[in-house]
Amino acid sequence: MKEYMFLFRGGDSVTMKQSPEKWQAHMQRWGAWMGALANEGKFVGAQPLSREGKHVIGTKKAVTDGPFIEGKEVIGGYMICKASSFEEAMEISKGCPILEFETGVVEVREITEMA
Amino acid sequence: MEVQGIPDNPSAWLFRVAKNKAIDVIRRNKFSIQFDFTEGERRLLTSGYTMSGTMDTLWKEELIDDDMLRMMFACCRPEISAEGQITLILKTLCGFSTAEIAKAFLTSEENVTKRLYRTKEFFRENKTKLEIPSVDELKSRTNVVLNSIYLLFNEGYNSTDADQLIREDLIDEAMLLCKLLTENKHTQLSEVFALMALMCFHSARSSSRLTTEGEIILLPYQDRSKWNMELVNRGNEYMNKAAFGKEISTYHLEAAISYEHCIAPDFSQTNWPQILKLYEWLCALSSSPVSELNKIVAILHVHGPEIALSMLNNMAEKKKLEKYYLYHSLLGEIYSQLTEYAKAQSAYEEAIHLTRSETEKKC
Known part of the structure; x- marks a missing residue:
């Protein structure tokens, strides 16, 4: 079993929150979705992220506001789960509710060890 | 929003507040949760996505009664000494103070503190699951639960609290805990119904035990018309439900004794020979210093003060009893019936010295 990180981007929580x-x-x-993964022992952890943030860049440690204003670029949260293969991780990602939005994106990345 | 008095639905409100409090605790300790969750639940509770939904599932109102039972049983682990188990139930589930527990056990507050410490160490070292025990353990573990309910009831019926002899809150709580046991199909043992009957018979008589100024009225002088016959009838119903199984418990016998008092039209018509028989049975089944003392009270009424005095002097547990105020007040009663008033007086003084309840001191 390997671990995969899912990064959630896009979606439109602002409009949706207008209807509680x-x-x-x-x-x-x-x-x-996550509860089912937990039942199979595949859920490792997940957190939503706030929309605000800053970038700290390079040797000068310059601070910018970053590209956070553009909604679809913003990482809205992450989840780490276990899967036996990248293919399985991809199958899992297709159940993610962020994909209920046209603009929703799940980025699937395998967690590796540092060489 | 303006806050006004008691909320419309206090139990729902309390429930919500408790749930929010639990959510706060879990949020603060996100990565070090030590509670009794499954691995999956624990992980879901650490995630902002799933925490609140998971709490909703874990926090169903209809499951709370069962949870209370599980908590009671969790406190009653066979690995913990019986005294430690009871102490923990009283402290954590019933909100007893250390002083109240000390009186219930005839021991010092320091001992109770040590006992609590040892018991809590056990829970720290072994992550204890909250569960209702399996069928083969159920009887022995239910007995420990019943014993602490019984102690809780006694504390309510004869309180340590300095200026209040009867604490209805403790009585209600004991009866509520026991009622939970009578209603859960796993725990409907005959002794559970017997204890419930016992508590009904006792509390039926509680309103006649004090004057309007809160002073004690002794049994011979109580106004028996004030006894709550509805509670006596409820006790009877529980007694009928308790009449199954092969064994008779101390609760069956104590309920039968209390019933004899309930049905006597006045003190002089009390069926003391029957009560003595029941006490003899009780002492043979499970001898405790307090039931031995009560047996001697019955002997006093059936056989007179000389025999009662010689029985009292020959008691095995005399040393332990000498710290107990009821021993001295019984001694006082015997001496005054023997018209040895000086001895009676010093016995009564010792009894007054030993009790810490202001109301009891006046009798």
Whole structure:
């Protein structure tokens, strides 16, 4: 079993939050998706991320506001889970509720060891 | 929003507050949660995505009664001494103070503190699962739970609290805990119903035990019309439900004794020979200093003060009893019936010295 990190981008939580019922149902599907993984012992961890943040860049440690204003670029959260192959990880990612949005993106990356 | 008095639905409100409190605790200790969760639950509780939904599933109102039972049983681990188990139940589930526990055990507060410390160490070292025990353990472990409910009830019926002899809150809590056991199909043992009957019979008589100023009225002088016959009837129903199984428990016998008092039209018509018989049975089944003392009270009424005095002087556990105020007040009663008033007086003084309840001191 390897571990994979899923990075969630895009989606439109701002519009969806205008309808609390829709938002709650949406969040329940996130819970169900991760809960099912937990039942199979594949869920390692997940956290949503705040939209605000800064970049600290290079040797000068310059601080910028970064590209956070552009919604679809922003990483909205991450999840780490176990899967036996990259293919399985891809299958898991297809159940992610971020894909209920046209702009939703799941980036699937295998966690490796430092050489 | 303006806060006004008691919320419309206090139990729902309390429930919500408790749940939010639990969420706070889990958030603060996200990565070091030590509670009794499965690995999956623990991981879901650490995630912002799934924490609140997982809490909802773990926090179903209808499951809480069962949880209370599981907690009771978790406190009653066979590895912990019986005294340690009871101490923990009283402290964590019933909110007893160390002083109240000390009186219930006829021991010092320091001992209780040590006992609590040792018991909590056990829980720290062994991650204890909250579960209702399996069928083969159920009986022995339920007995420990019953014993602590019984102690809780006694503390309510005859309180350590300096200016309040009867604490209805403790009585209600004991009866509530026992009722949970009578209602859960896993724990419907005959002694559970017997204890429930016993508590009904005792509390049926509680309103006649004090004057309006809160002073004790002794049994011979109580106004028996104040006894709550509805509770006596409820006790009878529980007694009927307790009449199955092969063994008779101390609760069956104590309930039968209390029942004799409940049905006597006045003190002089109390069926003391029957009560003595029940006490003899009780002492043969499980001898405790307090039941031996009560047996001597019955002997005093059936056979008179001389025999009662010689029985009292020959008691095996006399040393332990001498620290107990009821021993001295019984001694006082015997001496005054023997018209040895000087001895009676010093016995009563010792009894007064030993009890810490202001109400009891006045009797």
